Amino acid sequence: MIENLFTHFPDAVAHQEAETFEALLTAPNIKIERIISTGQSTPPDTWYCQDECEWVIVLQGSAGLRFEQEAQTRILYPGDFVNIPAKCRHRVEWTDAKGPTIWLAVHYL
Amino acid sequence: MIENLFTHFPDAVAHQEAETFEALLTAPNIKIERIISTGQSTPPDTWYCQDECEWVIVLQGSAGLRFEQEAQTRILYPGDFVNIPAKCRHRVEWTDAKGPTIWLAVHYL
Numbered sequence: 001m002i003e004n005l006f007t008h009f010p011d012a013v014a015h016q017e018a019e020t021f022e023a024l025l026t027a028p029n030i031k032i033e034r035i036i037s038t039g040q041s042t043p044p045d046t047w048y049c050q051d052e053c054e055w056v057i058v059l060q061g062s063a064g065l066r067f068e069q070e071a072q073t074r075i076l077y078p079g080d081f082v083n084i085p086a087k088c089r090h091r092v093e094w095t096d097a098k099g100p101t102i103w104l105a106v107h108y109l
Numbered sequence: 110m111i112e113n114l115f116t117h118f119p120d121a122v123a124h125q126e127a128e129t130f131e132a133l134l135t136a137p138n139i140k141i142e143r144i145i146s147t148g149q150s151t152p153p154d155t156w157y158c159q160d161e162c163e164w165v166i167v168l169q170g171s172a173g174l175r176f177e178q179e180a181q182t183r184i185l186y187p188g189d190f191v192n193i194p195a196k197c198r199h200r201v202e203w204t205d206a207k208g209p210t211i212w213l214a215v216h217y218l
Contacts, residue, residue: 003189003190003191004186004188005166006187006188024190025164025192025215027162029139029218030217032164032215057114057213077113078115079113079115079116080112080113081112081114081133082112104166104213106134106139106215108138108139108217
């Protein structure tokens with residue numbers, strides 16, 4: 001079990017093979033997760049549409065987050081956070097290809 | 110409303126007058142909060158004992174967090190996180206006096 005958000009990356013991160021998702025806390029009403037991206041993005045023409053809400057902050061790296069109802073992609077740098085309501089269609093346009101982008105995501109009901 | 114955790118500090122932080130608490134998200138089951146400490150600690154012989162649970166991470170600075178049932182103070186550096194169950198008595202022994210310590214706290218039921 002990791003105890004520091006900025007260390008102990010999964011092997012997939014070093015090899016930039018895949019986005020990784022690790023639960024840091026799981027409770028009845030919330031799940032807190034570390035997501036590490038290494039250049040991945042949401043597949044073309046695909047939107048995430050979740051039943052639960054998600055509050056997310058980028059803590060390292062950078063990413064482009066697009067909401068269907070917004071014309072422009074939001075660019076997120078370390079410290080930038082966004083609340084994504086349930087059923088709000090969104091996608092990750094891009095993540096930094098030069099190094100890990102660390103997200104802290106709080107999924108809640 | 111702030112949108113970045115590492116900027117737009119309240120005036121009290123610059124003057125090291127007081128610890129500051131700002132809600133970043135308030136929902137029925139959770140509250141996400143930015144706490145900025147500038148050397149403050151819990152008053153002597155005082156313990157926090159909360160009805161709700163709290164997951165907390167230090168993102169800048171450092172702090173000493175003590176649980177009543179543990180002999181040693183836990184030293185938290187950026188990225189270190191701790192889950193504090195409801196009714197678990199704890200106190201902040203110290204926070205970095207040289208600069209702001211930024212905590213992200215998730216209070217949940």
